[in-house]
Amino acid sequence: MLAFGAHPDDIEFTCGGVIAQETDAGRAAHFVVCSRGEAATHGAPEQRVEEARRAAALLGATVEFVELDGDSHLEVRAAHAITLAGVLRRVRPGIVLAPSPTENQHPDHWRLGRLVCDAVRLARFGGVRELRESAPHGIAQLLFYAPTREAEPDKISPVLIDISRPEIIATWVAAMEAHGSQTSARNYVEVQLTRARLHGLGAGVEYATALFPADPLVFSSLSGLGRGTRGL
């Protein structure tokens, strides 16, 4: 899987539990972070990058940084979508995670979500001039994550991923705490755990992360479907 983040902590805070669970099961995860958090009130960019590297390692993931417009300056334009499509062609993931394109408190989050939607499409196209050196690649699924409750798309039913195993929660918390420049400013760990607990209560489990499919999911049989939340 490949996860895109606008800032050095977005992926870990929002879907660190899901990633810990996937890598624990032997699947590879790669993070692409599109700024060094240089506009943040807390933490210098060098520190933020270091924190992100440590957090990714704790989650069993690799991480790279891509320079687009810089923190808080991200714009939706074709050149960026093509850059990200190039990353997709190089890494060739099955599952892609990206911030929700629903407008919310940070403009970089939803703008990156829109850019990734475009990048996923362009990665498939054989004739994009700038991408001719690499073979086209079609991903299996694009799933959005919501860094805040306000970013949860209200028109997409979420897929709820059960992350209740204590060792998974412990790894997730450690990855969040690796971002000490942020967690010392506000209790983000408690905020995200509480959100996961709330989704967990809705799903009938201890903790769950909500992911929002960009497209209808395709299954080869009904037996591959999880259960629904109705009736809990």
Ligand SMILES: [Zn+2]
């Ligand atoms: Zn962010």
